[in-house]
Amino acid sequence: xxxxxxxxxxxxxxxxxxxxxxxxxxxxxxxxxxxxxxxxxxxxxxxxxxxxxxxxxxxxxxxxxxxxxxxxxxxxxxxxxxxxxxxxxxxx
Amino acid sequence: xxxxxxxxxxxxxxxxxxxxxxxxxxxxxxxxxxxxxxxxxxxxxxxxxxxxxxxxxxxxxxxxxxxxxxxxxxxxxxxxxxxxxxxxxxxxxxxxxxxxxxxxxxxxxxxxxxxxxxxxxxxxxxxxxxxxxxxxxxxxxxxxxxxxxxxxxxxxxxxxxxxxxxxxxxxxxxxxxxxxxxxxxxxxxxxxxxxxxxxxxxxxxxxxxxxxxxxxxxxxxxxxxxxxxxxxxxxxxxxxxxxxxxxxxxxxxxxxxxxxxxxxxxxxxxxxxxxxxxxxxxxxxxxxxxxxxxxxxxxxxxxxxxxxxxxxxxxxxxxxxxxxxxxxxxxxxxxxxxxxxxxxxxxxxxxxxxxxxxxxxxxxxxxxxxxxxxxxxxxxxxxxxxxxxxxxxxxxxxxxxxxxxxxxxxxxxxxxxxxxxxxxxxxxxxxxxxxxxxxxxxxxxxxxxxxxxxxxxxxxxxxxxxxxxxxxxxxxxxxxxxxx
Numbered sequence: 083x084x085x086x087x088x089x090x091x092x093x094x095x096x097x098x099x100x101x102x103x104x105x106x107x108x109x110x111x112x113x114x115x116x117x118x119x120x121x122x123x124x125x126x127x128x129x130x131x132x133x134x135x136x137x138x139x140x141x142x143x144x145x146x147x148x149x150x151x152x153x154x155x156x157x158x159x160x161x162x163x164x165x166x167x168x169x170x171x172x173x174x
Numbered sequence: 175x176x177x178x179x180x181x182x183x184x185x186x187x188x189x190x191x192x193x194x195x196x197x198x199x200x201x202x203x204x205x206x207x208x209x210x211x212x213x214x215x216x217x218x219x220x221x222x223x224x225x226x227x228x229x230x231x232x233x234x235x236x237x238x239x240x241x242x243x244x245x246x247x248x249x250x251x252x253x254x255x256x257x258x259x260x261x262x263x264x265x266x267x268x269x270x271x272x273x274x275x276x277x278x279x280x281x282x283x284x285x286x287x288x289x290x291x292x293x294x295x296x297x298x299x300x301x302x303x304x305x306x307x308x309x310x311x312x313x314x315x316x317x318x319x320x321x322x323x324x325x326x327x328x329x330x331x332x333x334x335x336x337x338x339x340x341x342x343x344x345x346x347x348x349x350x351x352x353x354x355x356x357x358x359x360x361x362x363x364x365x366x367x368x369x370x371x372x373x374x375x376x377x378x379x380x381x382x383x384x385x386x387x388x389x390x391x392x393x394x395x396x397x398x399x400x401x402x403x404x405x406x407x408x409x410x411x412x413x414x415x416x417x418x419x420x421x422x423x424x425x426x427x428x429x430x431x432x433x434x435x436x437x438x439x440x441x442x443x444x445x446x447x448x449x450x451x452x453x454x455x456x457x458x459x460x461x462x463x464x465x466x467x468x469x470x471x472x473x474x475x476x477x478x479x480x481x482x483x484x485x486x487x488x489x490x491x492x493x494x495x496x497x498x499x500x501x502x503x504x505x506x507x508x509x510x511x512x513x514x515x516x517x518x519x520x521x522x523x524x525x526x527x528x529x530x531x532x533x534x535x536x537x538x539x540x541x542x543x544x545x546x547x548x549x550x551x552x553x554x555x556x557x558x559x560x561x562x563x564x565x566x567x568x569x570x571x572x573x574x575x576x577x578x579x580x581x582x583x584x585x586x587x588x589x590x591x592x593x594x595x596x597x598x599x600x601x602x603x604x605x606x607x608x609x610x611x612x613x614x615x616x617x618x619x620x621x622x623x624x625x626x627x628x629x630x631x632x633x634x635x636x637x638x639x640x641x642x643x644x645x646x647x648x649x650x651x652x653x654x655x656x657x658x
Contacts, residue, residue, distance in 0.1 A: 090533070097493060097536040098500070099529055100518035109533050116534060116592055120482045123550045126557075140416065142409040154260075154276035160507035167502050172513045 083118040085110050182248045182342040182396040186289070189231070189247035190240050196228035196247025196291060203249035203293050206340045213316045213325070215335040217254050218262050219294040224249070231289045243289030244403050250285055251335040251344040254295035255302050256387065257376035258282050265378050266300045266310035268523045269499050269506045279376020280411065281345060281387050281404040288403045293341060296331025300525045302347055302380050303492065304328050305355055305597045306587065309527045314584055317360060320626050323581040326356030329364075329390070336390045337362045343400050344390035349381045350484050351576075351601025353388035354613035358576035358631020361615040361657075363397040363648070365389045366601075368638050369608035370415035372401070373408030379495040381488040382413075384605045394614060394648040398423040401641060417639050427653075429646030432466030436647070437569035441477045442600055450619040451575045454630045458616055459573055461654040462647070472565040472572060476557045477603050481595055483558065484602040486538050486551030493535025496528070530591060559607040566637040571647055575600055576613040576631035604635050611635040612644050617656035 090110045094101045101109065149155075161168040188194035204221055231247050234240050252258060255265045257275035259282075264270045278286070285292060299309035307315040307330030315330040317323040318338040325334040329346025333353070336344045337360035346353040348366040357364025365388050372387040379385060387404060391397035402422040408414045438459060443452060463469050501507030501520035508519035524532065538547035565572060578599060587594040604611040612634050618627035632651070634644045652658065 085537075089537075093533050093536050093540065096540060097532045098497075098514070098517040098521055099524070099532060100522040101529070105529070109530065112530060112591060113533060113537060116485065116595075117537065117547075119592055120486055120538075120547060120551075123479060123482050123486070123554055124546065126476075126479065126550075126554055141412070154274060158273060158276065158504035160501060160504070169502055170510055170512050170516050 083114055083121055085113045085117065180342075181393055182245065182391060182399055185342060186244060186246045186248050189289075190235060190243060192235065194247065196231040196289070197225065199247045200224050200228040200249055200291050200293060203341050206338075207294065207335070210318070210335075210338040210340050212321065213318060213334050213338055214313055215296055215315050215331045215338065215340065216251070216294040217264055217266070217297050217312055217331065220258070220261055220292060223260070224291050224293045227286070227291050231291070234289070240289065244399065245285065245288040245290035245343075248290045248343060249293045249341040250290045251294060251296045251332045251341045252282065252292050253298050253329050253332045253344070253346045255298060255347055255378040256281060256345055258292055258295065262295060263378065264295070264312070265302070266298045266312060267525070267528070268311045269520075271311070271506065273505050277376065280373035280408045282376065284404050290343070290403070296329075296335055296344065298331055299328035300528050301378065301496065302328040302349060302352055303527050303531055305351070305594050307331060307356070308584060308588060309525055311525055316584070317581045319361065319628055320581065322583055323628070324359065324584050326359035326581060328352040329388070330356045333357050333360045333362050333364065333390050336392055342392060342396055345400070345404070346388045346390055347377055348386050348388045348605060349384045349488055350605050351598040353390060354576050354601050354611060354631065354633060355598060357390060357613045359581035359629065361629030363391050363394050363615070364613045365397045365401055365641070366604055366611045367401060367405065367641055368415065368610045370413050371610070371639070371641070372404050373406070373411040373414045375408055375410035381491040382495065383491060384488060386605075394645055394652050395423060395426055397612070398426060398645040415639070420642060422642050422645060426645050426649040429649060430465070431462050431647060431650050434462070434467045434571070434647065435470050435569040436462050436467050437470050437472035437565055437572035439472050439474045439477070439565070439572055439574055441474050442574040446578045447575060448579050448619065451578070451580070451630050454616040455573060455575055455632055458632050458651050458655070461651065462573070465650065470569050472569055474561040474565060474603065476554060476561050479554050480558060480603045480606060481599055483551045483554045483606055484598070485534070485595060486547045487555060487606070489531045489535035490539050490548045491535070493532045493539065496532055527591070555606050558603055562603075562607045562609055562635070562637070570636065570643060571640070572635045574633045574635070576633040577601070580619050580628035580630060600633060609635055609638055610641045610644060612648050614648050614652060615655065615657050616651070
């Protein structure tokens, strides 16, 4: 299976990954090889879709549990202003 | 001087009886961790917190409140993708290098309630993606039996810490063999429980239809005891199973394999398997037959497709799960003038294997390819589970190798991702099917001019929630093994 440099750049854009030209070339070759290996599945007839191994998933009660101390969550934020996560400009 | 208890079972009993203290046990663990520092099993130690927690356990026991503490004073090494409150959970990644966990994973809360002491967080392939622990942003973990070789992965740090005798117990996580494969490489017991058996609240997500926390011990009894503590339903994990846990660990040594039906799967003994590992499986099979077990040939015809299925399902789920590392709410953020550039530059800090899997996963989920890859992958996955369901109508457990080869040299597969992936050929099927499996040591490969004698792992797989049965058979084999 052959993946082009443009394919790699398109996928990288979708995945929000900034790749160097060297990485684009490396991933072009590696994706071709690995997806080529995965293509062996095409020879098999499709069956039913996979079901979860543990089908019994009852819902818990919808009870509110207070998170007592929000400080660790706030401290984890790269840029917090007045309780908001600040990010760079989105719209010009 | 008192004889130091060696196993978790012995240590917990001694601490409960007042013949040893948690403080001594923790002190000894840190001594051994420092002696084994060159293995790079740990990414961070909780020395002060662990000593305080040990003192608290000792106080409870002195006050007569210790009878129920299944892991009283037992030091545990925890893979650094499982959250322990107040300390790092780096996932072996630059993106979370300075992140501090605001809460305990449910498995960690269960450890604390049982009197266990988390002594440190262990090395792993970045976000548990890898089979050698070489993909850690902080450098590889070395194999205790040969430091030029990998410990396996992705739970290489926890397994090496147990195999080197630093701690009796380790917690790891499995998506495609990440506990069993390093256990085989390092000569430890590694358990991959049934999907849903252990809560994943606080385990950093990789492939959510596959991920499961696993246990590591030097003995079957120890690994079983640890699972008995962390298993069970959890309101915080909707995928946790409500199936009763039962007693997973007591009296395993009394089990008799006579009358059990043990499956021998032809597909697991083909090309690529080292002769010494085949011989180990045959020897284990013969011990079981000698003891009265019936050996039954079984076929798992779709298992040759396991790796191809795994690398569609796991990478697709990984690319979705890793989308959350955007630099907005926590973790690393790169400086940039606009939001899209910030995402792009922040996520450039992922290591090469992470980028590879994100790219692959995004590709197989992208328009025009979804049906051919992910759709096909899930359909063949159902067939792999079907193979096991049919086999378990005829047998109680299946015996196989854990890995096709013993531990390989550091760097050997670093430039060949497909060769690295194929290392998991015998382990991924249990994850895809959701069934439990364990790896246990069985002797060593013969030493040659280029290679010392290296541990061999053999695997037992069973139907959903058959962990107790696997431990019973494993306990028998452990007694019969060349290592005993």
